Amino acid sequence: MGLDVEAIKKAVPSCSFYYFDQIDSTNSWLLDNGSCGDICLSETQNKGRGRRGNHWLSPNTGNIYLSLCWCFNEIPKHWTLLGLVVGIAIAEALADIGLENHGIKWPNDIFWKQKKLGGILIETKDQSGKVIIGIGINKMMPSEYIKKIGQAATSLDEALPTSISREKIITEIVLNLQKHLQKFLTLNLDHFFILWQKWDVLFEEIVSFHYQGREIIGKVVEIDQQGRLGVLENSGRINYFSSIDIKVRRHEVANAIS
Ligand code: BTN
Numbered sequence: 403m404g405l406d407v408e409a410i411k412k413a414v415p416s417c418s419f420y421y422f423d424q425i426d427s428t429n430s431w432l433l434d435n436g437s438c439g440d441i442c443l444s445e446t447q448n449k450g451r452g453r454r455g456n457h458w459l460s461p462n463t464g465n466i467y468l469s470l471c472w473c474f475n476e477i478p479k480h481w482t483l484l485g486l487v488v489g490i491a492i493a494e495a496l497a498d499i500g501l502e503n504h505g506i507k508w509p510n511d512i513f514w515k516q517k518k519l520g521g522i523l524i525e526t527k528d529q530s531g532k533v534i535i536g537i538g539i540n541k542m543m544p545s546e547y548i549k550k551i552g553q554a555a556t557s558l559d560e561a562l563p564t565s566i567s568r569e570k571i572i573t574e575i576v577l578n579l580q581k582h583l584q585k586f587l588t589l590n591l592d593h594f595f596i597l598w599q600k601w602d603v604l605f606e607e608i609v610s611f612h613y614q615g616r617e618i619i620g621k622v623v624e625i626d627q628q629g630r631l632g633v634l635e636n637s638g639r640i641n642y643f644s645s646i647d648i649k650v651r652r653h654e655v656a657n658a659i660s
Contacts, residue, residue, distance in 0.1 A: 404463070405443060406569050413573040416580070417441045417470070427451050427458075428469035429536035433527055436471035436534060441576065443468050450538065453523055454649065459551055464542030466520075466568060470576065472583050474531035480589045482629045485510040485524050485645070486598060487589070488535055491582040492520065493601045495574040499566050501558070505603035508622070508631050509645035512539065513603050516652075517556035537575065541568055591627060598625060609633065610653040613643060619653055 407421045420442045425431055426449040428442040436442070444467045450458035460467050478484065489510035496504055496512070504514040512520035520539035526532065540548070540557040548555050559565060599605065604622045611618055620633035623640055630642040631650065643650075 404445065405572075407443065409569045410573050410576075414441075414576050414580075417576065419443065423463075424448065427536075428467050429523055429525055429534050432469045432471045432534045433525060436469075436532075438471060438473035438532065440471045441468065442471075443572070451523060451536070452521055452538075453645075458521065458523070458538050459547060460538065461547055462542075462544065464568070465557075466537065466539040466541055466572060466575075468538075468572060468575070469534055469536040470579065472533050472535060474533070474583075474587060476587065477529065477531055478587050478589075480586070480591070480594075480627070482644075483589065483594065483627075484533070484586065485522055486625070486629050487582050487586060487594065488522050488524065488537075488579065490594075490597045490601055491579040492522070492537065492539075492575055495571075495578040496558075498574050498578070499562070499571055500564065501562055504561065506598075506601045507603050508625065508650065509629065514556055514561040516603075517554040518551070519556055519558065519561060535579070539571070541571070595625075604631075604650070604652075608653040609650045611643075611648040611650045613648050618643075 407419050411419055416439060418440050422444040424446045425444040427447050428444050429451060431442045432440060445463040447460035447467050450460035452458040486509055489506040492512055493506055507513045510522040511518055523536040525534045542559045543557040607622050609622055620635040622631060623634045624632040626632055626642050630644050632640045632642050634640050
């Protein structure tokens with residue numbers, strides 16, 4: 403069934419909505435056509451895009467493919483934390499609709515019980531302070547598609563104790579996102595770190611990833627003020643890595659590092 407966009411609009415009157423049955427990508431559409439406050443929704447995307455140039459599988463109706471065009475009056479000081487703050491906003495909204503046992507896998511994948519539930523792609527066109535925030539959440543993804551995702555994945559219909567409408571989920575996400583974005587220019591770092599710790603699923607986990615031709619294995623100990631992942635390596639040093647450079651995963655072998 404299609405989305406009742408009017409119901410969402412009623413709850414979020416500050417935004418203009420553009421809703422498609424099919425589109426290449428809601429992010430691409432807003433990059434070309436979006437004004438501040440616009441929201442683009444589509445039932446399917448044939449060129450859905452993920453982070454690091456990945457494809458975002460968007461084959462069937464019933465999921466959430468949403469992009470918001472947001473304009474900051476000035477370039478945010480903590481720009482590199484934006485994706486993490488968006489992740490926090492989504493995690494909170496999902497908790498408000500009754501989801502439990504979920505969190506954020508750095509930098510901003512939404513996870514439920516070690517399976518990916520959703521992702522965030524933030525893009526800009528110029529230096530104007532206008533950003534496109536793309537959110538993909540599996541809500542009703544058939545198992546044949548889940549298998550194609552290329553990593554352990556799940557849908558909200560599996561994760562939620564009772565079924566909740568997409569209209570309600572989208573409304574909660576957009577309202578909470580707006581709340582966080584309105585405060586982003588004056589982000590209180592102490593408060594941000596407290597929220598991050600609450601949702602961070604990698605804290606104190608052993609992770610591994612490739613960086614500059616070598617495999618790094620270490621324990622996640624913190625993120626820094628730029629949102630980089632702080633990893634304690636066997637050498638005893640904490641090194642910091644940007645999400646542009648690495649794709650991190652939980653390390654398979656337990657106790658690889660003490
Ligand atoms: C990721 O985890 O790699 C990020 C995925 C982001 C997917 C969403 S779906 C809506 C918006 N439109 C896109 O083409 N991508 C984002």
